Every structure is written in C-alpha cells, then in structure tokens.
Amino acid sequence: MLFVVLLLVLAALGLLVPALTTSGMVWAWSSVGASTLAALVLAWDWWRRRPGDPAADTQSVDQHLAADDHRVVEPEDAGPPSADEEPPEEDTDAADLLVVADLVDEVRVLDERPRYHLSSCSWLAGRPTLGLPVQEARQLQFTPCAVCTPDRVLVRKSRAVG
Structure with a gap:
C-alpha cells in the first residue's frame, strides 16, 4: 500500500515540475489530484488497519507483526507449552x-x-x-x-x- 502512495507522490511531484515551468493550470491541478489521491489511499489504509476492526483482526500473524500499531496477543488459557517451546515468564510482584x-x-x-x-x-x-x-x-x-x-x-x- 505504501508503494502505491509513493508512486502517487512521485507522480504529483512529476506533474508539479511542468506546472511551474509552463504556468499550465492543467498540470497544477493534476498534481493536486495525485496528491489528494495519495492522501485518500493513506486514509483508506489507516481505516482498514485500525484496532478493533473485524477485517484487521482476520489479517495474518505476519501482517500483525509488521504493523507497528498492532500487537499479537496469545490466549491466556492456551495450556502448557510444548517440549520445544519456552514456557512464559512468571509475572513477579x-x-x-x-x-x-x-x-x-x-x-x-x-x-x-x-x-x-x-x-x-x-x-x-x-x-x-x-x-x-x-x-x-x-x-x-x-x-x-x-x-x-x-x-x-x-x-x-x-x-x-x-
């Protein structure tokens, strides 16, 4: 998703150069449109990843680990750890x-x-x-x-x- 936003921002900058050099309003408005579209894509992505969203809860574990604002929480009553897993740490007062x-x-x-x-x-x-x-x-x-x-x-x- 960030790749799409990056491309839109680069397109906006690319359209801004002819707008400034030729004083053409079409180029300027195209640059504004690309910037607005990039902002809308960012807002949509944020909305899709917000905490508590059922769609965000169905994402894979890898996506949760990659997102800074999400934390994977293991269930408390998962039972004893297997032989290869490390047991959890005791919470000491x-x-x-x-x-x-x-x-x-x-x-x-x-x-x-x-x-x-x-x-x-x-x-x-x-x-x-x-x-x-x-x-x-x-x-x-x-x-x-x-x-x-x-x-x-x-x-x-x-x-x-x-």
Whole structure:
C-alpha cells in the first residue's frame, strides 16, 4: 500500500515540475489530484488497519507483526507449552522481587534457556538441569518460569519461615 502512495507522490511531484515551468493550470491541478489521491489511499489504509476492526483482526500473524500499531496477543488459557517451546515468564510482584533477590534457595536452569524453575516443574520433564541459588540465577539474567512459579513459591516459603 505504501508503494502505491509513493508512486502517487512521485507522480504529483512529476506533474508539479511542468506546472511551474509552463504556468499550465492543467498540470497544477493534476498534481493536486495525485496528491489528494495519495492522501485518500493513506486514509483508506489507516481505516482498514485500525484496532478493533473485524477485517484487521482476520489479517495474518505476519501482517500483525509488521504493523507497528498492532500487537499479537496469545490466549491466556492456551495450556502448557510444548517440549520445544519456552514456557512464559512468571509475572513477579516488585515486593516479591526484593525478597527473591536475597534468597539462596536452589532453582534449576537449562543450558541455553532463559528461565529458572523449581525442581518439581513439569516443563523440565527429565531434561538435564543445573542447580543455582535463585539469587545467582537472577544476577545471570534468568527469569522465572510461569509454569512452576518459583518466585511465588519461594517467597511464600520464605515468609512462612520468617
């Protein structure tokens, strides 16, 4: 769509040159018409892509990713991630994050994976893991798994003890 607009703008500029050099009104009005048509195409494209439009909702995922004003939202109850997918990140409360930063409880991490897990996490399912203190895992930029919610469990355990 932007390619069409670009062509119309270039045509308007091309028509403006003879309008200025020959003082011909036909060239000038043709330039104005091409510019107006380019504006109408842009407005139509914006209208077609606006959020909440049923036609925009049927666009492919690639089109959604390419558009700056659209965000692809995955359904919340999609079930557990498959074996090859990374589990989502746990949403940790700021107060809980301060508690987790000081804990030395062991969590499990997988090589080349960004999440840390509890040893009982169903997503790990027999994969080779390494044990790290949660404090060190956080310092190494690992994030908590949303399947086993290690931050929530460790904070609850820490508050129950203390």
